[in-house]
Amino acid sequence: MQDIIDECGISRGGIYIYFSSVDEVFMEVLKQRNKERFADINKSIHDGEPFEAVLGSYMNRQKQRLVNFENSLFRAYCEYIFSKPKVAVQAFRDTQLSQLRSSVTSILMLGVHQNVIKDENIERLANHFIVTIDGLSVLALSYALSQKIIDDQFAVLSEMVDEIKI
Numbered sequence: 001m002q003d004i005i006d007e008c009g010i011s012r013g014g015i016y017i018y019f020s021s022v023d024e025v026f027m028e029v030l031k032q033r034n035k036e037r038f039a040d041i042n043k044s045i046h047d048g049e050p051f052e053a054v055l056g057s058y059m060n061r062q063k064q065r066l067v068n069f070e071n072s073l074f075r076a077y078c079e080y081i082f083s084k085p086k087v088a089v090q091a092f093r094d095t096q097l098s099q100l101r102s103s104v105t106s107i108l109m110l111g112v113h114q115n116v117i118k119d120e121n122i123e124r125l126a127n128h129f130i131v132t133i134d135g136l137s138v139l140a141l142s143y144a145l146s147q148k149i150i151d152d153q154f155a156v157l158s159e160m161v162d163e164i165k166i
Contacts, residue, residue, distance in 0.1 A: 001025075026080060027092060033073055034096060038103045051111035055161065058107055059154055062133050066150050069140035078141060097130070104129045111161075118164045125160055132157060 001022055005015055019025045041061075044054045065072070081089050104126040111117035132153050139145040 023080075026076070030073070030077060030096070034099055038099075041103060041107065045106050045110050048110075048114075051107075051114045051116045054107055054110055058104075059157070063150055063154060066133075066136050066140055066145060067147065069137070069145070072137075072140075074137050075141055078138075100130055101126055108161075115166055117161060118166055120164050125164070128160065129157060 001012075001015065001019075004022065004025055005012055008015070015025075019028070041054060041058055044057065069075075081093060101123075105122060108117065108122045108126055112119045112122065136145060136150060136153060139149065
């Protein structure tokens with residue numbers, strides 16, 4: 001906590017008004033990152049931008065994140081999650097996954113509402129997006145991820161969306 005206090009230039013009492021531990025600070029950082037990460041995508045959905053543009057933006061952002069994975073917050077998240085007992089982080093992990101699933105599903109439902117894709121297995125497709133991208137993230141942690149693997153996997157995701165186009 002002292003490092004955080006020093007870096008932020010606040011008093012010890014000031015930080016303890018809001019957080020009782022480094023874990024709470026870290027979890028709040030992750031919550032804020034997720035909120036910011038999807039803010040523009042959610043705005044695009046709300047504004048009714050074309051499905052292809054919103055999906056393309058999301059996929060391009062994910063590709064860039066995977067290519068530039070050094071010092072990623074995802075690495076710190078994995079280290080944090082795996083250093084704690086499952087029961088201590090389960091609710092937090094479930095909430096994070098639920099928010100991610102909701103955002104990806106919203107992108108796909110935009111395509112349904114715009115009559116670009118069929119309303120077929122949307123939840124299943126959203127889960128496939130999440131598993132693929134998170135799996136690629138884990139590969140990036142182990143330095144086993146190449147641009148070819150990224151491109152191949154995103155091509156598969158695109159093909160899956162193409163299969164349900166109207």
